[in-house]
Amino acid sequence: MRALRYHGKEDVRLEEIEEPALQPGTVKIAPAFTGICGSDLSLYYKGPFAPMPTATEPHPISGETLPVVFGHEFSGVVEEVADDVEGVKVGDHVVVEPLMVCGECPACRKGAYNLCEKMGFIGISGRGGGLSEHIVVEKQWVHEIGDLPLDAAALIEPLSVALHAVKQTSAAEGQTAVVGGAGPIGLLTAAVLKAKGLTVIVSELSEARKQIAKDTGVADVVLDPSAEDVAAKVYELTDGAGADVAFECAGVPVVLQTMFDSLGVGGHVEVVAVYTRTVELDITANLTMAEKTLGASIGYAHDHEEAIELARSGKVDLATFISSRIKVEDIVDKGLARLHDHGETEVKILVTM
């Protein structure tokens, strides 16, 4: 079968490889649409980093080394089902929760499998990926999507990231949320918050992304931190109370500070971006004096069903976040390189085989 495999830094290849065989407990799926993620971009341009294996160091769960099939945000159609598998049948439209976990570490035992010590991703750490004609996946990671269109469904994975972050907080209907950064995860976080009945204020510098935040309807208000004092404006919009919750989706210390400054007493900042450097934190000013709290979340665990329901019910319109559709042959030029050079005009690029 044809598959796009990651061999190393700036080296992905469309190759003919052996079709994976159905095993007990698994389902064979024909991927339909695969989204390109920010981590795909980093892996392509920076080279492999955990949880991706290297050419010599295998991933602890998959046992595989490079090359691996690429693509972890995907939907597909069930082609074959192992005899011992129930609850899914040939022809079902599904998404894959693209994980591999040890099942034994303290996090797994607590059900927080997104924090598994050995955590891996299908499409990054081995076990195939969305950018292939067929993939065999353990039943537990396969979620039916019913009548949700297969293209929109490729965004269930990043929507689950956003939903998981929101669920880590006490965000509730009627509250005000601030989202810092309107990249794909910021936009989807805003969409989840809006779906849950919060007033959503998005702070974003880029003209293109501000426009997307407006066009997709996920923000009640879009603020530009280069043009106005975001925290002062949030206070004004909330009659002096400040926001209840804020989501740092930029990974930039000044945005983190703006999130703190926008909150009212008892407010919570959830960091959704992954910080690559330490930050200088004034605990007294940012936390103590207004009893604010700081959390950070990653991935998802037990979130896909609710994400699918949010999309199926129309509360989150995933189609609006699809900005381009390309063929796998064009993955570099029209996918990775485009996101690298003109990322702010794109939200989600979908790839088909």
Next chain:
Amino acid sequence: MRALRYHGKEDVRLEEIEEPALQPGTVKIAPAFTGICGSDLSLYYKGPFAPMPTATEPHPISGETLPVVFGHEFSGVVEEVADDVEGVKVGDHVVVEPLMVCGECPACRKGAYNLCEKMGFIGISGRGGGLSEHIVVEKQWVHEIGDLPLDAAALIEPLSVALHAVKQTSAAEGQTAVVGGAGPIGLLTAAVLKAKGLTVIVSELSEARKQIAKDTGVADVVLDPSAEDVAAKVYELTDGAGADVAFECAGVPVVLQTMFDSLGVGGHVEVVAVYTRTVELDITANLTMAEKTLGASIGYAHDHEEAIELARSGKVDLATFISSRIKVEDIVDKGLARLHDHGETEVKILVTM
């Protein structure tokens, strides 16, 4: 009447001043015992800082400038009650929640009056203090203590600080808590956690304080970070799960890091100490990868009744934290200077008039 007044840095004077007069809505109290607090010590040796007024800048709520009567941790006996006051009578034993708040700011409107924008303390910001023969206090800040001894009751104020910090977290029976630092607030935090049915591990460097933590029975385990790897030991004691919650009661970055390292996935660090400097925080390692959270609390709001109940029921034995009893004439030599020079051998010094 006699009163100890704070005039400035290293300048407190036992003076004859006018006895305060009962006003509508107030209660006159004869203070019985007054505890010396870490902030009293800082104010004495460093000079006035907010929320203490200066000689020329009045406190925004009390309107008073220096000198002010000193002492905010006190118990006493009701001497006189204004005609319009109900629910308290002459002879009642009480403690004072020593606050003055604006009642109008967003925090006050939310009931989080400990975060009042203009926040002041009786005994620091004006309106008299515990180190006097009489004090007149608004009824709302007066709490009956029933048969709780008046000496132990002087510790209800710091116990309320500890209780408030614990209540900011989801600490619950059966969990494991780590407390970093066994000064007065660390010990009382440990005592509250123990009373709530948690297993309590205290980390403390000082020999004297380690001994106090053992003698008062607030810790199930006392660890010395100079002698052992506290986080590794906590993991060992919890069968590899890590602690559920940790309390930073030292105000030292390395202790904060130990608190993070001692927690299991989803754990929470509550900072109870007041940090005077920024800290370098690795969000990804400390928060994201195990979805830990960080909070910080200050003071108390709606906590005194529960603190009194904890002490009256015997779940927290406040008497065990009284380390010395002195007369007001000796406040400097046997009180402030002793805490300054030999603080680690003391927990709470009580002063009488």
